[in-house]
Amino acid sequence: MSDLPPRATVLSEESRGDFSTKLMRINVGPVHPATHGVLRLVVDLDGETVMGVQPRIGYLHTGFEKTMENRTWQQVITYTNRMDYAHALGHDLAYVLAAEKLLDARVPERAQRIRVLLTELNRIASHLLGLGTSLLDMGALTPFFYTMRERDKILDILEMVSGVRMNYGYFRVGGLSRDVPEGFEAMVQAFINEFPERLEEYLAMFADNPIWVNRTKGVGVVSRETALEVGLTGPSARASGINYDVRKARPYSGYEDYDFEVPVAEEGDARQRFVVRAKEMEQSLRIAQQALVRLEPGPIRDPDRRISLPERHELETSMEAVIFHFKLVTEGFHPPKGEVYLPTESARGELGYYLVSDGGSMPYRVKVRTPSLVNVQAIEPASIGGTFADMVVNIATMDPVMGDVDK
């Protein structure tokens, strides 16, 4: 597009004026405190001004897609949450929804509500991590401890439910692995009651703090056109005026029943990327509250024997249950042939699993449309023309997760 600044190409440019500055190509990363993981950037600098940025990625490439293609459909969940470890349940949800579409599984309402509730809490945790670390990159050390404190409370809830504080693997194709434990509702309610006050504190500290506003306002502007040109999605795109949220555009898991808004800003600068995320946390909390109120007792798995494991007590009385149990554990289910793609909204943008089934017990092809990989392409247009220090702010507010980028 015409509004993109030209990429710097030559290094041996003639010196200009009396004070000669030459384009200098420097290497940032792959392990650098400002790059949020192992992201390597080759930066062309003219003095302090950034003239070109080339992200070099792949340091966390694990071959998840290949591995998934050699595991049964249910086993794949072990890998999905290891990609975007900050919003792991978003990946789990995206995968199980796509697989359920293939299978035409009917997920009970209670399972849907718990999924939405936990995914939204996880989204808040992810944004808290993003907010804390991006402020850390700007030199504000203290807020990191506060945001991590709130995030820890969410991790406590997720630990209570799934048994672990990372890589939850709690969802299953067809429902959930088990029901939530006793005391879950009270714990979530306590968090929902407390969090708005905390969020207000953070926003009071930053949203109108002149030091912070000066540091971020007008920095790293990504116009709407540029955002579409590089395929930006998620909160970073919504800060550039693109009103696209999959939860509204194409509701899944019953998101159409929840009352929430999609925060959108026009400026497209680092400040708005930050503010949109902060506002999104409020909305996620609203959704979580509604899901909690509507949580009714009921089954948590599709009763279809071909998809879900039978209840434990059935194994003692029913031979048929034992047979299905054996088949599901050793081989898993066999979805019909075909291809599905189901987009969802992760904390970073449009996340979708493109699954190809050959009718076998393992996916023939798993392609993950990870938002971070595409969003990393926006670092260059956002940073060109700004200073090196602003580039750090841009990376921080774009909030890529490198596990999500490299897969």
Added chain:
Amino acid sequence: MNPAERLIADAVTMLTEDLAGERSDQFGEPHVMLPASNIQEAVRRLRAAGFDLLADVMAIDWSDYPGHSGPRFTVVYNLYSIETVARLFLRVNVEDGQAVPSITPQWRAAGFMEREVYDLFGIEFEGHPDLRKLVTPEDLEGHPLRKDFPIGETPTLFNEGRFLDPASFRAGMLGTDAGRTGWVGGARKGVKSEQGREPAALESGEGGEA
């Protein structure tokens, strides 16, 4: 007919009439198969028609698919219209070694996506301004997502004779024998029903689990 349906119907009509497209839906999602030479024109026209987000470019290797005949790869383009909420998939069939015209010069979002496909499948995109590997190590030979690329229990070869043999690697870690998991890479169950080898080495004395 809502705006999304109308947009898709118009697009499909345009693709089938002008660009030799062929509709091939998958689970209710509109897919249109195109000749490789028409992909640039198709993307250009669809973008002008309102598909303003290029969500993804991906590939599928059919070489292991039961009963498949025809070209080895399919490249799938995932286009989305934010305004009307319409999603349309374009498909291009490619033989091994055949190049696809790149859409990166007209749409920058495709840059990383096409590089990823090139890296993992070895499909070349003609006219891509910067077609290099994206995620795999520079000295890795081959394209990992091809179905004939070995996984796990078979040695992974790098340049200059460097290689990883997982079984001996693990045996060295354990100080026991090789191949304790008995997992056989590449063996797929299901329609083909071609079961892999029996798990070996499980009953090999001290090495096995109690």
